[in-house]
Amino acid sequence: MIKKLLVVVLVLLTWSTPVLASELTVTVTDSGSNEPVPDAVVYLDRIDTLTPVTAEIYQKDRAFHPTVLIVPVGSLVEFPNRDNTQHHVYSFSPAKTFNIELYAGKPEAPILFDKPGVVELGCNIHDRMRAFIIVTDTNAIGRTDAEGRITLATSAETGPLTVNIWHQRLPDNTRPVERKLDNLVAQTLTIDLAPKPETDDAINLLQQRFREL
Structure with missing residues (x-):
């Protein structure tokens, strides 16, 4: 009888224990200038x-x-x-x-x-x-602020994380870059960015690809 009671108590404790919410703070910088990157889209590799x-x-x-x-x-x-x-x-x-x-x-x-x-x-x-x-x-997504910083809600039990970072000045801006994290410690992640365009070459290339379809 005591063993059965202990089992019931353990099950109830398991059901009633919430998943501990936590946060991940990252700062995105440009590898070329070491300057913070505002308006980068950062999100976790998970499905919600x-x-x-x-x-x-x-x-x-x-x-x-x-x-x-x-x-x-x-x-x-x-x-x-x-x-x-x-x-x-x-x-x-x-x-x-x-x-x-x-x-x-x-x-x-x-x-x-x-x-x-x-x-x-x-x-x-x-x-x-x-x-x-x-x-x-995923709902763990947002944009970096003027300091290149963003905080995403995550779970303390998530373990290793994959962070996706996208910016329109990535050399290949058709997909994000990935960074693997082993823990939730706040850290700085660097990405390679193309220089700010002085001409419309990138847009002209987009037009050329459209016309070649």
């Missing part, structure tokens, strides 16, 4: 249950707003045109390929982003227009 949203990237003054959007997988994104000129929005990224041909106003239907990954946007009419959508399947 997320609620899709409806968001928008609008076109105004021949530019996308915002230039970087983070949405949960399964979300819908609208692309309203608030310019007086027409736009032709497209993406041929593996995470989502679509083509909204020349239009004014608001397209009839939003675009469903049903796969995680980095989606690069362009306009086939205006070469300078460029934006990115980060489609995520």
Whole structure:
């Protein structure tokens, strides 16, 4: 009888013990200049249950707003045109390929982003227009502040972690870079960044890839 009672108590304790919440703080710096990197998207390599949203990237003054959007997988994104000129929005990224041909106003239907990954946007009419959508399947995600710092909620029982870091000036900005961490100690992670462009070469390359499809 005593043994059975002990077993019941242990089971109840197991059920009632919460998963200890913890935090991971990282600072992202540029390996070339050692300067902090603001607006880097940082997220853990894990899958959570997320609620899709409806968001928008609008076109105004021949530019996308915002230039970087983070949405949960399964979300819908609208692309309203608030310019007086027409736009032709497209993406041929593996995470989502679509083509909204020349239009004014608001397209009839939003675009469903049903796969995680980095989606690069362009306009086939205006070469300078460029934006990115980060489609995520984790809620442990955010952007670094002006000091290149971010704190993500995690679990004390998670163990080794894979941290993904994305920035639009990565040499290959079609995917994040990975960093393996053995613990939750606050630390600095470095990434390689291309210099800030003085010309529109990167955007022209995007246009060239579109026209070669």
